[in-house]
Every structure is written in C-alpha cells, then in structure tokens.
Amino acid sequence: MKDIDKRINDTLDILIENEAMLVDELKTMLKSFKNEKAVMGYAFGKLCFWHYEAFVDCLNDDIYKVAAAIELLILSYDIIDDLQDKDADYIWSETPELSLNVALAMLIMSSRAIHDTSFEHKQLAILLLEEYAFRSINGQQLDVLNICRDEPSYLQMIDRKSGSLTAMSCLIGEALAKGKVSEEIEEYGKYIGIIQQIKNDIQSLKTWGPKNDLLNKKYSLPIIYLLAQKNSISKSVINYYNGDIVTLMDKNVIRDELTNGGAIRYAITIKNLHKLKALNILENVAINKVGKEYLIKLMK
Structure with a gap:
C-alpha cells in the first residue's frame, strides 16, 4: 500500500x-x-x-x-x-x-x-x-x-x-x-465519500475551536439532530444560530448533550447504514483481497 x-x-x-x-x-x-x-x-x-x-x-x-x-x-x-x-x-x-x-x-x-x-x-x-x-x-x-x-x-x-x-x-x-462503468461501483463509491464526510462532521464537534461546526453555525447531522430536540440546550443553540448575541453556551453542557443526548449516536448510525449498504454491494465486486481491505478501512 x-x-x-x-x-x-x-x-x-x-x-x-x-x-x-x-x-x-x-x-x-x-x-x-x-x-x-x-x-x-x-x-x-x-x-x-x-x-x-x-x-x-x-x-x-x-x-x-x-x-x-x-x-x-x-x-x-x-x-x-x-x-x-x-x-x-x-x-x-x-x-x-x-x-x-x-x-x-x-x-x-x-x-x-x-x-x-x-x-x-x-x-x-x-x-x-x-x-x-x-x-x-x-x-x-x-x-x-x-x-x-x-x-x-x-x-x-x-x-x-x-x-x-x-x-x-x-x-x-x-x-x-x-471501457464502461457499473452502477454498483458508483453506488458504493458514493457511500465511501458520505461515510468519510460524516466522520469529519463528528470529529469537528470534538474540539471547541475555530474548526467546530457548531461555533461556525454550520449544519451537520449531529447538529441537525440537536436542533430538533425540544429542550433548553437546543433552544440556546437555535438562538445562537439566529444571531442572539447575548446567548451564552457552556461547551461542557453542549458536549454532554451531543454525546449523551443521542446526536453523535444518530450520526454514527446513519454512517453505519451507509457502510452496510456499501459492504453488501462490495461482496459481489471482483476486487482482490488487499483492495477490498483498503475499501473496508475507508468505511470504518
């Protein structure tokens, strides 16, 4: 490799x-x-x-x-x-x-x-x-x-x-x-990219700094899940996204909500669903063992 x-x-x-x-x-x-x-x-x-x-x-x-x-x-x-x-x-x-x-x-x-x-x-x-x-x-x-x-x-x-x-x-x-392409390879090829992006989205929220999607008011799967919750934390984040300059967010409280409130688990679940779809298709593609191991590694 x-x-x-x-x-x-x-x-x-x-x-x-x-x-x-x-x-x-x-x-x-x-x-x-x-x-x-x-x-x-x-x-x-x-x-x-x-x-x-x-x-x-x-x-x-x-x-x-x-x-x-x-x-x-x-x-x-x-x-x-x-x-x-x-x-x-x-x-x-x-x-x-x-x-x-x-x-x-x-x-x-x-x-x-x-x-x-x-x-x-x-x-x-x-x-x-x-x-x-x-x-x-x-x-x-x-x-x-x-x-x-x-x-x-x-x-x-x-x-x-x-x-x-x-x-x-x-x-x-x-x-x-x-000299031609197949729908199967296109499909799991896309899934690999989706999986990698979701992994990046999750990683972004682990550091409270300039790359944090939440602080930058970006939307990702964990944040979409968090904003959909009807609790005080989601309301404070919504206010922050809407430009309420007096909104104060406790990073430890937000991190706890993301981790224990289901947002991260939700994103991981969506990632794993795409992984299962990709693996099912990959089983029937004639790529050698080393190549398949590489593809599977990208899906972890």
Missing part, C-alpha cells in the same frame, strides 16, 4: 516538474502544496488504482499518472474548500489570492495528464472526471450556502460534494480497464 502512495507521489513530482505551461512561481507553490498533501496519503488515487487493477490482466504503469491526476483535482478542491472556510491550518492559507491560481492550474493539469496517457479509454475517463467534478462543485455550493438543514437535504448535499469525488475515483479506474 505504501508503494502505491510512493508511486503516486513520484508521478506527481514528474507531472509538476514537466509542466511547461507553469511559471516557476506557480510550480514552486504547487510543489510545496503537494508535499503537505503527501503527509495525508493519496486515498483517491488509490481508489482509482484498485478499481483499475481489479479488471486487467496486466498493469499499464500510466495508471499512476491517472491516479496522480485525480489527486491534483482533489488537492485543488481541498485548497478552495479551506480558503472558503477560512481554515488557517495549511500552507495555502498564507497567501489565498496566490493559492487560488495554483488551484486553477491543478484543475487544468488533471485533465491534461489523463489525456497524455496511453489508455484506450482515456476520453471516457476525462468525461467522468468532468462530470463528477461538476457534481461535487454543486454540492460544495450548497455547503457554502449552509442551507441543508434537515437529514434528506444534508445527505443529498454530501452525496454530491464528497460522494461524487470518491465515486469518480473508483469509476475512472474501472473505465480505463473496461
């Missing part, structure tokens, strides 16, 4: 270094952003790899180039998302106006990199990249607008925002191998 990460990382270095259209300033920034991303690993590129490897008899090494292209797209989205959220934890947040140019460059590079491969079905892969990238942008727009305030609309939003990108990564691998 580490070898795949290394191959993707090395291929990213080559793609960046060989991109003649990038001026030196952009190239230097892109390299530094890539190095920060490398610490987290290349989950989306590996999704592509395993879904390509499952349906071919002999590997074409260009699959690492496609996996790297996908990671360029994902990194561009991560940068834009962090800048929109005013997240200051990453190097690209230091100069947001310049970082946006790097993100735009990566969007173009991702498509060009796939086009430059030797795969017979590379045009289908590019179409999938574009289609699911648009779907994710639509979901991101809804997320930034912060208007998904009930379970159905929120799940639909993260299906688009996060599920589209994981489904895309799986389907591009399958498309390169087979």
Whole structure:
C-alpha cells in the first residue's frame, strides 16, 4: 500500500516538474502544496488504482499518472474548500489570492495528464472526471450556502460534494480497464465519500475551536439532530444560530448533550447504514483481497 502512495507521489513530482505551461512561481507553490498533501496519503488515487487493477490482466504503469491526476483535482478542491472556510491550518492559507491560481492550474493539469496517457479509454475517463467534478462543485455550493438543514437535504448535499469525488475515483479506474462503468461501483463509491464526510462532521464537534461546526453555525447531522430536540440546550443553540448575541453556551453542557443526548449516536448510525449498504454491494465486486481491505478501512 505504501508503494502505491510512493508511486503516486513520484508521478506527481514528474507531472509538476514537466509542466511547461507553469511559471516557476506557480510550480514552486504547487510543489510545496503537494508535499503537505503527501503527509495525508493519496486515498483517491488509490481508489482509482484498485478499481483499475481489479479488471486487467496486466498493469499499464500510466495508471499512476491517472491516479496522480485525480489527486491534483482533489488537492485543488481541498485548497478552495479551506480558503472558503477560512481554515488557517495549511500552507495555502498564507497567501489565498496566490493559492487560488495554483488551484486553477491543478484543475487544468488533471485533465491534461489523463489525456497524455496511453489508455484506450482515456476520453471516457476525462468525461467522468468532468462530470463528477461538476457534481461535487454543486454540492460544495450548497455547503457554502449552509442551507441543508434537515437529514434528506444534508445527505443529498454530501452525496454530491464528497460522494461524487470518491465515486469518480473508483469509476475512472474501472473505465480505463473496461471501457464502461457499473452502477454498483458508483453506488458504493458514493457511500465511501458520505461515510468519510460524516466522520469529519463528528470529529469537528470534538474540539471547541475555530474548526467546530457548531461555533461556525454550520449544519451537520449531529447538529441537525440537536436542533430538533425540544429542550433548553437546543433552544440556546437555535438562538445562537439566529444571531442572539447575548446567548451564552457552556461547551461542557453542549458536549454532554451531543454525546449523551443521542446526536453523535444518530450520526454514527446513519454512517453505519451507509457502510452496510456499501459492504453488501462490495461482496459481489471482483476486487482482490488487499483492495477490498483498503475499501473496508475507508468505511470504518
């Protein structure tokens, strides 16, 4: 598994270094952003790899180039998302106006990199990249607008925002191998993204700081559950969301309510329902043991 990460990382270095259209300033920034991303690993590129490897008899090494292209797209989205959220934890947040140019460059590079491969079905892969990238942008727009305030609309939003990108990564691998894609892989590919987003939502509430969704008046599954409760705590949170500047919230009381009042358990239950659906579909897909173990790990 580490070898795949290394191959993707090395291929990213080559793609960046060989991109003649990038001026030196952009190239230097892109390299530094890539190095920060490398610490987290290349989950989306590996999704592509395993879904390509499952349906071919002999590997074409260009699959690492496609996996790297996908990671360029994902990194561009991560940068834009962090800048929109005013997240200051990453190097690209230091100069947001310049970082946006790097993100735009990566969007173009991702498509060009796939086009430059030797795969017979590379045009289908590019179409999938574009289609699911648009779907994710639509979901991101809804997320930034912060208007998904009930379970159905929120799940639909993260299906688009996060599920589209994981489904895309799986389907591009399958498309390169087979020249077509399957509904089954698309479906559990989306579930993986939804699961990851719900996990992030839960994690956000564990730290009472600038990334806390509740303090930022964002909506997520645990918060939607909390706001639906008819008690003094939910009322104080509603007042806070409505802009009542005199509302005081005790973080220990809120944390206790989230944990013991059912909000976190509710979110975990929704996550596990998607996990069960994904596992049921995965049973009938011909991915090897190591690949399946990786997919199952993403669903925990």
